[in-house]
Amino acid sequence: MRASRKLTVALACPEDAWPHPDWPAPDDPYVECVTTLREPLGSGEAADVVILYREDPSAAVRQLPATDTPVIVISPCRDTEAIVEVFRAGAGYLVEGDYCTCMLSSAVVGATVGHTYLSPVACAALREGAGQLPTGGEAMERLRELLSPRERQIMELLSTGLSAPEMGLRLQLSEKTVRNNLSNIYAKLEVRGSTEAVLTWLGATSAVQA
Known part of the structure; x- marks a missing residue:
């Protein structure tokens, strides 16, 4: 997926801690520049996406309500509870050492379209x-039965972190077809986007625990 214009990223990171000083590369097709973000976060920052680099992701979660700009958290923390907390707050999460700069650029583009x-x-x-939470038993099964076989297939891929273009390649479908399926899925599950859809699909919301 190519952005219609190159994006600007605002970076909030402790001094000298950012591991990618050469990102974005001059030929990066998605990201034009990275600026330093003033803290505490404000809503008036001129950026398309905010990246928060934090040792403690819980500190990042506490900052999320301060900005309407999409947020990606990068942290060395691999604690399940912390990652779930960040995801529930609507932010992306990249574990340090578990991604490349190409993936980082893709994450930035995805964030601008709600992924x-x-x-x-x-x-x-x-x-x-999610597996450690109650799954809702029959309620969860009824919810999943609302989806067609193709929609269930797409939800499985979505819950592994794939974007619409990546799912299209995997399933040999056009990106438009994948997005149409996602729109139908969101309507059937009565959710507002991919984050709520994944949490619902994995049984990690109250909607399937009644």
Whole structure:
């Protein structure tokens, strides 16, 4: 997926802690520049996406309500509970050392269209965390039965952190078809976007625990 214009990222990171001083590369097709974000976060920052680099992701979660800009949290923390907390707050999560700068650029683009991107370790932690919660038994099965076989297939891929273009490649479908399916899924599950859909699909919301 190519952005219609290059994006600006605001970075909130402790001094000298950012591990990608050469990102974005001059030929990065998605991200134009990275600016330093003033803290505490404000709503008037001129950026398309905010990246919070934090040792403690819980501190990042406490900052999220201060900005309406999409947020990606990067942290060395692999604690399941912390990752689930960040995802519930609507932010993407990349575990340090578990992604490349190409994935980081893709996460930035995805965030601008409502996709909550997770690195592979963060995906595994989310699924593990959801697996430790009550799944709702029959209520969960009824909810899943609302979806067609194709929609269930797409939800499985979405819950592993794949974006619409990546799902399209995996399923040999156009991106438009995938997005149409996602719109139908959101309507059937009565959710507002990918984050709520994944939490519902994994049985990690009250909607399936009644």
